[in-house]
Amino acid sequence: MPSSDVVRISFKERMLQAREEAIVSAAGRLMAEKGFEAMTVDEVAAQVGIAKASLYKHFPGKEDLAAAAMLRVLRRAQAVVQAVPADAAPLDKLRAVARWALEAHLAGDMPTLPGPNSALRTALVRDKACRESLTDIGERLGAWIDAAGKSGALDPALPRAAVLYTLYARACDPAAGFLKAEGRYSDAQIIEWALGACFDGLRAR
Amino acid sequence: MPSSDVVRISFKERMLQAREEAIVSAAGRLMAEKGFEAMTVDEVAAQVGIAKASLYKHFPGKEDLAAAAMLRVLRRAQAVVQAVPADAAPLDKLRAVARWALEAHLAGDMPTLPGPNSALRTALVRDKACRESLTDIGERLGAWIDAAGKSGALDPALPRAAVLYTLYARACDPAAGFLKAEGRYSDAQIIEWALGACFDGLRAR
């Protein structure tokens, strides 16, 4: 009965994909929670409920696992960037993406920015898919930054790279995490404050 | 000959203090460069030029070493805070401290902010001297924040804690590090941009 074979194979593959998705998801949560270095492969396997050796059948090493987790986030970011209304003002586009990143950050779905000399960073630049995704995001945001600068919406003293890096950094703003840890404010409130600090600064306008 | 004894003892103690200072300094540099988790005690000992066992005669463990390194920068920050001219405007006081922190950060003397669930953070809150130094800094900055808020210099939408945490986060702004890594801008230029992004935001004024 070929048809039943097809169904069984498809079912198996779905299970495999689901398991891989679970692994990457757990890795992403742990990386967001404690960072790449402090995360252990045993923890990831334990959270998924499988043995460590099984995990190594899916990913050849810890760094590839981290790259897969980061790629998932980057792909989501790409989708968000592409879903921003094209007719919005450039600055509002940037703000919309920043808001999404902060929401993901507070929800525990956004790994912290890798340090310049981190092992994670080298793993990311070695992964071709991650590089491509990141440069695509950078180019799209860069175009918005240029447009916003020309329309006078951005501080003209800041070069394009400074704005771009600042946006990357604010997406994982530790200040938001500290405020959330106090437990006194809602996520929505914290996000508004963080966006205000990012685009309008601490000074009164 | 008591006097020669006194001299010799004092000399020995000076050497010991100098060695401890060298150890803490090396630990601080390495923590700033690669983070607490990635830093190994072997590296610290190697940089100082002593055996690892000798280092363990000075500090009972890696976490105590890290706490000593953090305490040193906290003490420096306290000195900077106290040295700010008392007659300056509150916002300018905050800006002066932020400028100092960014300079230290770019010079490689400022360890990165410990994550909320980091092992480093638990080591810091366990150390009494670190706690006291940190609360002292927080109180002094908090007073300036309150004064700046009353005089209308700060965004009234931002609560005191949000401003304080944002200042802590901006002291180690990763965006500044990324700009420095490009190698195209001077430290002074980067600091001006970072201060502008912190206090005035990305938007044009």
Added chain:
DNA sequence: GTCTATATCCCGATAGAC
């Protein structure tokens, strides 16, 4: 107190049965 040498443990990665 400083050294060499070692103990002990943990983590990433693997072997091999099923």
Added chain:
DNA sequence: GTCTATCGGGATATAGAC
């Protein structure tokens, strides 16, 4: 592909001679 059991390396930490 999944498991149990283990290897090998590197990290923290210590023992003991000097």
